[in-house]
Amino acid sequence: MFSPKIEEYRFGYIVIDGRSYSSDVIIHAQGVEPDWWRMQGHSLSPHDVKSILDRNPEILVVGTGGSGMMVVTEETRRLIRHLGIQLVVERTQRACHTYNRLSPSKRTVAALHLTC
Numbered sequence: 001m002f003s004p005k006i007e008e009y010r011f012g013y014i015v016i017d018g019r020s021y022s023s024d025v026i027i028h029a030q031g032v033e034p035d036w037w038r039m040q041g042h043s044l045s046p047h048d049v050k051s052i053l054d055r056n057p058e059i060l061v062v063g064t065g066g067s068g069m070m071v072v073t074e075e076t077r078r079l080i081r082h083l084g085i086q087l088v089v090e091r092t093q094r095a096c097h098t099y100n101r102l103s104p105s106k107r108t109v110a111a112l113h114l115t116c
Contacts, residue, residue, distance in 0.1 A: 003029050003103035006096040011066045012115050014096070027099065027110040028055050036111065044072045044111070046079045052109050053083060060085050061099045063092030063112035070113040 004027050008015040013022055016032050024036040038048040044062060052060060060080060064070040068091045080087045088098055092112050099110040 003027075003108065004032055006100055006110075009093055009096045009112075009114075014112065014114055022114070024113050025110075026052060027103075027112070028052075028057070029103075029107065030055075042070045042113075042116070044070060044076050046073075046076050049076060049080070049111070052111055053080075053085070055109055056107065057085055057109040058107040059088060059102055059109070061088045061090070061095050061102070061108060061110040063095030063110065063114075064089060065092055065113040065116045067091070067116055069116040 004017045006014060006016050007018070013020065014025060016027060021032070021034050023034055026033040026036050039045055062072055072089050077087060090098060092114060095110060095112060099108060102108045
């Protein structure tokens with residue numbers, strides 16, 4: 001199973017398979033979606049994860065930023081649980097490591113907030 005590899009992360013910057021990004025990203029087996037935008041910047045709502053859920057992941061890894069400022073709403077958590085998807089919510093540095101560890105063997109999507 002091919003999965004993009006996160007090579008580096010630091011506040012506001014990430015390198016995935018040799019390409020650098022400076023905006024929030026979604027990573028999945030088909031590639032990287034740059035410029036990920038949420039309706040409310042530091043809150044992850046069900047609307048914000050629709051395109052992610054369409055990819056039918058087994059695991060969704062959410063990076064909440066360098067200092068963990070982004071929150072996953074309870075409504076979003078319930079929706080993800082209801083669909084039988086394992087949810088991992090961590091600060092982005094740790095989420096990058098988690099994604100790299102899980103993605104080679106499981107259908108894993110990472111949604112990463114790169115700043116605060």
